[in-house]
Amino acid sequence: MDQHGNITGTPTGVGQFPFEVQATDSSQPPQQQTYNYTLSVVIGVDTYGGLTAAPISGCTPTGYFQLQKANSRWLLADPNCKAFWGYSVQNATYTFIESGVMQARYGNNYTPWFTRNLERMQDWGFNTVGDYASVGFFPVGNVVNGSGASVKMPFILLFRAMAEAEYDPSFCGAYTLPIKDITAGVPSAYGIYDGESVPDTYDPMWPACVNAEISSLRSQFTSGDFNNIPWIVGITTEDADTFVWAWKGTGNNPIKPNVYPHIGFEIAVANPDYKSLGYAADPELHAKYAWSQYLQTKYTTIAALNSAWTSSYTTFGTSGGYGVGTGVLDENGSVPGSCLTRCVPTPWLGSDPFNLTGARAAVVTDLNAFLYNYVYQGESTEVTALRAYDNHHLLFGPNALGGEGDYGTRPQVLAALAAAGVDAFFFRYDSLYPFNISTPVNAYDTTGKPSLMWYGLSANQDSYWSPQPSGNDADYPTQVKRGQVYAADQQNIFSAQASDSSFPIVGVDFWGLTDDTPEEHTNWGLISNKDNAYDGKCAVIAQSVDQWGFPCGGEKANYGDFLDAVTQSNSNIFQQFILQQLQ
Numbered sequence: 001m002d003q004h005g006n007i008t009g010t011p012t013g014v015g016q017f018p019f020e021v022q023a024t025d026s027s028q029p030p031q032q033q034t035y036n037y038t039l040s041v042v043i044g045v046d047t048y049g050g051l052t053a054a055p056i057s058g059c060t061p062t063g064y065f066q067l068q069k070a071n072s073r074w075l076l077a078d079p080n081c082k083a084f085w086g087y088s089v090q091n092a093t094y095t096f097i098e099s100g101v102m103q104a105r106y107g108n109n110y111t112p113w114f115t116r117n118l119e120r121m122q123d124w125g126f127n128t129v130g131d132y133a134s135v136g137f138f139p140v141g142n143v144v145n146g147s148g149a150s151v152k153m154p155f156i157l158l159f160r161a162m163a164e165a166e167y168d169p170s171f172c173g174a175y176t177l178p179i180k181d182i183t184a185g186v187p188s189a190y191g192i193y194d195g196e197s198v199p200d201t202y203d204p205m206w207p208a209c210v211n212a213e214i215s216s217l218r219s220q221f222t223s224g225d226f227n228n229i230p231w232i233v234g235i236t237t238e239d240a241d242t243f244v245w246a247w248k249g250t251g252n253n254p255i256k257p258n259v260y261p262h263i264g265f266e267i268a269v270a271n272p273d274y275k276s277l278g279y280a281a282d283p284e285l286h287a288k289y290a291w292s293q294y295l296q297t298k299y300t301t302i303a304a305l306n307s308a309w310t311s312s313y314t315t316f317g318t319s320g321g322y323g324v325g326t327g328v329l330d331e332n333g334s335v336p337g338s339c340l341t342r343c344v345p346t347p348w349l350g351s352d353p354f355n356l357t358g359a360r361a362a363v364v365t366d367l368n369a370f371l372y373n374y375v376y377q378g379e380s381t382e383v384t385a386l387r388a389y390d391n392h393h394l395l396f397g398p399n400a401l402g403g404e405g406d407y408g409t410r411p412q413v414l415a416a417l418a419a420a421g422v423d424a425f426f427f428r429y430d431s432l433y434p435f436n437i438s439t440p441v442n443a444y445d446t447t448g449k450p451s452l453m454w455y456g457l458s459a460n461q462d463s464y465w466s467p468q469p470s471g472n473d474a475d476y477p478t479q480v481k482r483g484q485v486y487a488a489d490q491q492n493i494f495s496a497q498a499s500d501s502s503f504p505i506v507g508v509d510f511w512g513l514t515d516d517t518p519e520e521h522t523n524w525g526l527i528s529n530k531d532n533a534y535d536g537k538c539a540v541i542a543q544s545v546d547q548w549g550f551p552c553g554g555e556k557a558n559y560g561d562f563l564d565a566v567t568q569s570n571s572n573i574f575q576q577f578i579l580q581q582l583q
Contacts, residue, residue, distance in 0.1 A: 425443055441499075
């Protein structure tokens with residue numbers, strides 16, 4: 001404090017700071033008086049949640065969120081060019097809250113529930129509504145709330161054209177069958193997991209579904225548009241946990257081996273004719289025909305292909321039929337006719353659909369090149385259509401890339417996503433394997449693209465779902481332990497550096513607001529399925545009210561405190577973020 005009473009300097013922390021001021025007048029002898037004050041230091045934010053203490057030098061406001069690099073750190077800049085570390089909450093929806101609780105606490109008007117949870121999220125240090133959110137959380141007019149939520153937070157849109165292509169083909173136009181699943185055409189002998197679709201992105205149905213999804217997203221807003229909404233941080237293109245699950249990881253994942261097949265291999269051995277699967281009007285597996293065309297374009301003649309691969313094809317097309325013929329389209333991974341007794345693997349392809357072990361070098365090169373083509377075909381179709389409509393918002397790659405244990409994503413997938421035009425990747429962080437923060441670091445080193453991180457952990461035994469075991473590997477015995485791991489993980493994520501000393505991660509997407517479904521019975525949430533926060537006060541047996549006057553309690557047991565650690569950790573990261581930008 002100077003002689004005029006001005007307090008200056010850069011605070012290094014937030015909180016209540018008592019101080020004493022002694023005033024001396026000019027009389028003789030001087031008279032003195034001591035005054036005691038308390039200075040409250042808080043993290044200041046602007047309209048969009050950007051940090052007012054950290055304006056980004058050289059940033060030109062665009063009216064929308066953008067990516068910037070300042071003081072070696074990649075970061076989000078809000079529409080006012082204030083630094084923004086993204087802390088978002090995914091799956092913000094009342095779907096999993098017990099219906100009786102929703103009725104008793106909120107009646108038929110869910111708007112107070114949206115407001116309460118926006119206030120709670122902000123109080124815990126989150127600044128963004130993440131993917132899978134109910135539109136009632138959005139700060140602009142929408143089909144649930146024509147004027148938008150009263151508590152304003154930026155949000156992330158989820159673009160899920162593949163979900164529509166698989167579950168609701170009529171959504172995409174005059175289609176009666178889902179987009180073809182490549183794995184469905186692969187011989188079962190390979191043992192490839194078929195719980196999720198691997199869509200044929202070469203199918204003419206695919207662009208139609210992409211354009212239909214743009215129209216669907218537009219219809220959610222009262223303005224009929226989303227391209228000019230400044231509150232949108234970015235748009236996530238698909239969820240890698242579902243329809244692009246085979247894009248997620250590598251074949252050599254020691255945590256869960258033989259989970260993520262090489263899609264190039266799948267296509268090379270898949271049946272090109274889906275008539276037997278009900279696709280009489282359009283029986284072609286278009287990806288298999290694209291593979292044949294790729295080889296013909298590269299090698300021109302079948303003799304040149306056979307020379308490079310030491311193979312014995314007679315045509316790039318079909319000659320004799322799938323599994324018994326000698327054409328590229330006939331390939332099923334076995335020597336023609338051998339399956340009449342015992343299937344003998346095609347010697348040039350080998351028999352490993354995950355790591356391509358045993359495949360000849362030239363074959364591996366071509367399968368990797370076509371994997372790139374396949375991913376580029378899928379992602380570029382989305383990016384091109386989105387950019388034709390919306391050139392303002394950031395585009396993120398599919399959510400939760402990285403695979404189980406976060407053992408990375410195939411480099412061909414990352415290269416294709418980058419070339420297709422995504423602005424940032426979206427990787428999964430697994431708290432059981434924190435050393436694998438190398439996944440986004442390596443991705444940055446090879447592509448120059450920053451990343452967001454999907455993040456989730458649970459404490460089932462100390463939650464609404466106790467005593468049932470969790471469906472999540474990263475499950476901890478208590479909410480307190482869950483909070484300790486959360487804090488350590490956030491520091492690990494925030495501190496990750498690439499080989500050029502850049503910090504390539506721009507935010508964390510937490511899954512999720514509530515605990516999950518009875519089928520998954522997992523304590524993913526910040527709040528229980530009874531609408532109680534895991535703060536050691538609300539998710540308890542006793543009935544009470546929270547700081548906003550809403551009901552709390554009614555649980556079958558007293559659950560621990562996860563949220564104090566979350567709140568403190570988020571605040572600590574924001575403080576570090578600000579101080580780093582002030583250097």
